[in-house]
Amino acid sequence: MHGNTIVEGLAFPEGARWREGALYFSDMHSHQVLRWSAGRLEVLAHIPQKPSGLGFLDEDTLLVASQHDRRVFRIDLRDPGAEPVLHADLTQAASWHLNDLLTDQEGRAYVGNFGSGAPPGEDITPASLALVDVDGSVRAVADDLLFPNGMALRRGGTELVVAETRSSPGRLSVFDVAADGSLSGRRTLVEFESEWPDGLAVDSEDGIWVASPFSDEVIRVDVDGHVTDRLAVANPYAVALGGQDGRDLFVCTAKTWVPEGAAVQRTGAIEVRRVDVPASELRAVARRSR
Template sequence: MSELSVVLEKQSFLEGPRWFGGRVFVSDFYTHRVLSLLPDGSDVRVEASVPAQPSGTGLLPDGRLLIASMRDQRILRREEDGTVAVHAELAGLTMSVLNDMAVDPQGRAWVGCFGFDLMGGAAMQPAVLMRVDPDGTAEIVAEDMLFPNGTVADGETVIVAESFGNRMTAFDVAADGSLTNRREWATFGPAPQTTDLGEALGSLAVVPDGIAEPDRDGAIWVADAGNKRAVRVLEGGEITDEISTGDDECFAVALGGEDGRTLFLACAPSFLEHERRHTRDARLLSTRVGVPLAL
């Protein structure tokens, strides 16, 4: 049982933690804020207000912050003076709610979407993965993904957690930004053969939600949103380590800290909007791990 410390509490629903410049950035869905704080939980700042609900974040090469604005299908950009501008309009590519996002060293944002009305209990449908270039142009780069969620991108490879697919999927990035060599980076079991969300969730060995940047050994920490834990996964799907989050589900993780050995975990009792919107019991936790973030 790893020792967990409370970094931030009394939030609505935390997602997309990231380690940028000595601070933890995290989105709080239902207070519509992107927050940042020091790893001990002090000096909490509101980095941006996002009325349409923030999710994944990332940094452009010049340090400006990108934010996935979920309900209006936009990528927002916070300028150096703190103002927020529209970086990309994605409503022409998807009408679905945007999800997590990663920004690679070239400034390209890779963002998924729900694909169906998750909170309304609709039948599961495949979704798309989109690429947003530094100038704000965007296109669909992968289809038929089962709830593309946590994403990491190093400029040469993109790895996406398919939350309802029992897998993590990898792609190679071609010179023009297109994706090739689609493959299962980690497989936890067979993909569900149903469009019923309840049935699908019951068949998943791992529900890979948010994922951390790879560690020095190439393993990835994964929030297992169905089993109240975070797991460290090797390519192929072997789980080497597990951290229980107690009574709360774990929805996202980030690896960071001064020495790269602090794992931050975004936790809450559930993910359902009607249960989380008016509550303030989401927390950001942290613990120490053995293998540091890859430099």
């Protein structure tokens, strides 16, 4: 492996999340959810309809967005390899395949979808952002998003940042978050020139790291929407902040996003870059499972 690569030989890694000494991520086109810790890679679950975004319902339960059947499943972290359990059905809320997923401190999950199957270069159908409550109930909390992708909570969980990958130009949008998880006050944090923003991660200064796959870099945007850093990384699609001191930026990369090529070529990898500002202390829930 290269010096800054901790995992390689993957199909297409996505949805990276750091928690308590371990990195969790989906290998979308190999249909696996994995956990990496101290150099050891472990398969947690098989998701036949392709896993994407991840989040934590509680300290013992991982949620995963299953793309093609538009469902969210629960994975019991106390029993790796056990069959995932249906948590929520989003077939009425999502107009196309599910995408990224982010949980808040209560274990509620924001879930995006593609909107439609239009390929890059064609106009895509605007999509709704769904909120899955801890009991599995589903409701739309935002509409007219152009390919809602990576998400991050900032300002103590009172604001949600969403990457709109297929807007023109690509942008990060911000919403105010109510106590019940509802969203309001939509506004633009930053519009990029030609970059397509993908996965997001937040640091302790409420700066947002953005994966920009088609400009081969990860970009940091500060709390006011100004670009402060650009790090060269080939083909980055998702990011997570963590590590022992919170200053490891884990980057999911792959030379192709096309499913057929990715599954065969297996160029996917997890790379690490060191950054100055550590991860946000806003954590997913630490409650015991129900």
